Amino acid sequence: MEKPEEIIKDRGNITVAARGIGMRYVYALAAIADTARRGYREVFGLRMPSRIYIAAEKDPEGPNMLNTDGRNTVYFSCRSDKDLLPPKKSGYSHIFGFSHELGHIAFSGAFPAGFALKDASADMVYQAWADYSAAKRIIPFIADVYGGCPWPNIYDFLAEEGPRHLSGFLKSHASPQAGSVLKLFDAADKAAGPKQVGRLVGTFGRELMWEPEAFTERLKKLAKR
Amino acid sequence: MALQKLTADTLFRGLRMRRFPAIDSLELFVTHDCNLRCRYCFVGKKKSVSMKFGTAKRAVDMLLRESRSAKAVTIVFFGGEPVLEYGLIKKVALYAEKKAKACGKQLTFHMTTNGTLIDKEKMAFFGRHKIRLLLSIDGDRQTHDKNRRTASGKGTFDTVESNIGLIKKHQSWLGVRMTVCPSETGKMFDNFLFLLRKGINQFIIEPNHTARWARRDLDEYARQWRLIADLYDKKTAEKYPLRLVYFENDFELITKANRHFWGCSGGRNGVTIAPSGDIYPCSHFLCSAEHKSDYTWLLGNVKDGISDLDARERLNRLEDDVRPKCSSCRIKDLCTGGCPSENYDTNKSVFEPCARRCEFQMILAGLLSGRTPTGKHAYGKTGRDN
Numbered sequence: 127m128e129k130p131e132e133i134i135k136d137r138g139n140i141t142v143a144a145r146g147i148g149m150r151y152v153y154a155l156a157a158i159a160d161t162a163r164r165g166y167r168e169v170f171g172l173r174m175p176s177r178i179y180i181a182a183e184k185d186p187e188g189p190n191m192l193n194t195d196g197r198n199t200v201y202f203s204c205r206s207d208k209d210l211l212p213p214k215k216s217g218y219s220h221i222f223g224f225s226h227e228l229g230h231i232a233f234s235g236a237f238p239a240g241f242a243l244k245d246a247s248a249d250m251v252y253q254a255w256a257d258y259s260a261a262k263r264i265i266p267f268i269a270d271v272y273g274g275c276p277w278p279n280i281y282d283f284l285a286e287e288g289p290r291h292l293s294g295f296l297k298s299h300a301s302p303q304a305g306s307v308l309k310l311f312d313a314a315d316k317a318a319g320p321k322q323v324g325r326l327v328g329t330f331g332r333e334l335m336w337e338p339e340a341f342t343e344r345l346k347k348l349a350k351r
Numbered sequence: 352m353a354l355q356k357l358t359a360d361t362l363f364r365g366l367r368m369r370r371f372p373a374i375d376s377l378e379l380f381v382t383h384d385c386n387l388r389c390r391y392c393f394v395g396k397k398k399s400v401s402m403k404f405g406t407a408k409r410a411v412d413m414l415l416r417e418s419r420s421a422k423a424v425t426i427v428f429f430g431g432e433p434v435l436e437y438g439l440i441k442k443v444a445l446y447a448e449k450k451a452k453a454c455g456k457q458l459t460f461h462m463t464t465n466g467t468l469i470d471k472e473k474m475a476f477f478g479r480h481k482i483r484l485l486l487s488i489d490g491d492r493q494t495h496d497k498n499r500r501t502a503s504g505k506g507t508f509d510t511v512e513s514n515i516g517l518i519k520k521h522q523s524w525l526g527v528r529m530t531v532c533p534s535e536t537g538k539m540f541d542n543f544l545f546l547l548r549k550g551i552n553q554f555i556i557e558p559n560h561t562a563r564w565a566r567r568d569l570d571e572y573a574r575q576w577r578l579i580a581d582l583y584d585k586k587t588a589e590k591y592p593l594r595l596v597y598f599e600n601d602f603e604l605i606t607k608a609n610r611h612f613w614g615c616s617g618g619r620n621g622v623t624i625a626p627s628g629d630i631y632p633c634s635h636f637l638c639s640a641e642h643k644s645d646y647t648w649l650l651g652n653v654k655d656g657i658s659d660l661d662a663r664e665r666l667n668r669l670e671d672d673v674r675p676k677c678s679s680c681r682i683k684d685l686c687t688g689g690c691p692s693e694n695y696d697t698n699k700s701v702f703e704p705c706a707r708r709c710e711f712q713m714i715l716a717g718l719l720s721g722r723t724p725t726g727k728h729a730y731g732k733t734g735r736d737n
Contacts, residue, residue, distance in 0.1 A: 143359035145363060179362055180362075181366040203369075238454050239412075239415065239416045242418075335454075
């Protein structure tokens with residue numbers, strides 16, 4: 127079997143290493159991540175790693191996977207070109223997905239390698255933050271910067287993956303607890319604005335490793351402002 | 352360009368590593384040396400090669416990194432006799448505790464020891480830092496001293512026995528590894544009972560796989576296990592603090608839980624680190640590689656992490672079709688294909704089971720079939736907490 131082409135691309139503060147994925151997707155990944163990184167800094171005032179790495183691969187025998195080490199690297203793997211199509215055709219929300227992973231990095235980029243959150247409730251907060259920040263603030267930020275869709279197969283990403291996507295999450299969340307944390311972030315954003323939410327995350331985010339309840343209490347206070 | 356290539360290689364390696372389970376268990380093979388010369392020891396020739404603290408630190412860092420978001424991680428001190436490296440163990444324990452705490456992880460220590468070198472000071476440290484000992488003891492004096500002797504040929508039973516009280520003072524729940532040789536099979540139940548009366552709570556009873564087992568020895572081995580099972584049922588019904596993991600679930604439950612699972616945790620969520628820093632799936636693979644200079648299963652070195660991802664991938668395969676000899680076996684989900692290292696040693700394939708082990712597994716399967724697992728909840732929380 128022929129070895130798939132390897133591409134390494136730097137753009138701004140992003141490095142993408144890709145295997146078997148077309149150049150136009152590599153450019154798009156770099157552009158989305160670079161803009162999302164800027165969004166977390168400008169909208170939420172959060173510190174971001176000076177360089178974020180993306181490892182992306184198309185491997186028919188591998189898993190469909192998108193995750194992060196939570197510090198500075200995002201891992202993406204898909205099985206076929208079909209998986210790269212817009213959400214309605216592939217089932218994957220690419221721009222939201224990468225923004226969500228960068229949201230994790232924004233939260234925990236300064237945590238030690240291999241950090242662990244205290245428990246399932248801490249993980250719920252960590253996930254809710256990434257959902258809220260990506261859908262409510264970062265997707266609109268990317269739309270503002272680009273004016274159009276940065277994904278090679280153009281789709282209405284603001285409608286499909288933006289604030290409306292978050293409203294969908296809020297209505298349909300499988301776990302009521304997770305839904306309530308997501309609502310808290312949304313309420314805090316409405317009450318105090320994203321800068322204050324970002325400040326809370328940047329200053330007290332580490333509490334998720336030892337006392338997530340304390341962090342949730344702070345979030346509740348912010349939402350009641 | 353070279354730097355870009357290096358970055359890309361690191362990223363692709365990281366991406367491939369993400370396909371494997373997180374590593375949450377680390378065995379530190381702190382020394383090849385031992386003060387005993389047990390006849391059945393798989394470690395082989397003893398040599399004074401020990402791990403340096405820098406290597407151990409790198410290994411701990413690797414564990415914390417590769418455990419990803421796992422909340423709980425385990426470090427096992429192994430050897431040779433790990434207590435010979437008490438100074439190193441102390442430093443590693445303090446370092447690992449500090450690092451694990453900073454990462455928000457719960458850390459558990461275990462150590463397999465022959466129990467001859469411990470004293471009050473060491474036990475106090477092990478107790479304070481919750482380093483849980485697994486004691487190697489085979490039974491009464493006659494059984495134990497037959498195989499477990501010092502380099503000068505002196506039996507070690509008296510020393511080990513006298514230390515049981517000291518260990519129990521700091522570690523109320525004590526487990527032992529009891530190795531059974533063919534010549535001592537007839538005393539297996541008596542030895543179990545003997546150790547039970549000494550206050551032992553948990554038993555790992557394993558046959559000496561390197562010995563020759565005649566049919567009559569195997570039959571006796573099965574008979575002795577039945578006696579142990581009966582006593583186990585009686586004791587656990589009385590809520591006596593005792594664990595024998597084989598009996599905690601019935602055949603159906605075990606095989607259901609293991610369905611589509613092959614092998615063991617070695618190379619999956621656990622690795623062993625040699626004194627040199629080399630990474631192996633487990634200590635059996637390590638020792639075998641060093642005896643035979645066959646480095647097929649060398650996964651990498653702590654300096655740069657796991658680099659042979661092809662080898663790790665082979666150990667992580669679960670499909671039935673890679674192990675045709677097992678696929679039609681009725682107990683394949685009980686033994687999960689045997690010990691991969693032993694399979695490789697005997698058949699040059701990790702997927703082809705060692706016939707000798709199959710016989711022991713059949714005995715265990717026979718014992719489990721039709722059993723009602725009375726001990727499942729009998730030990731309560733005690734066993735787990737300790």
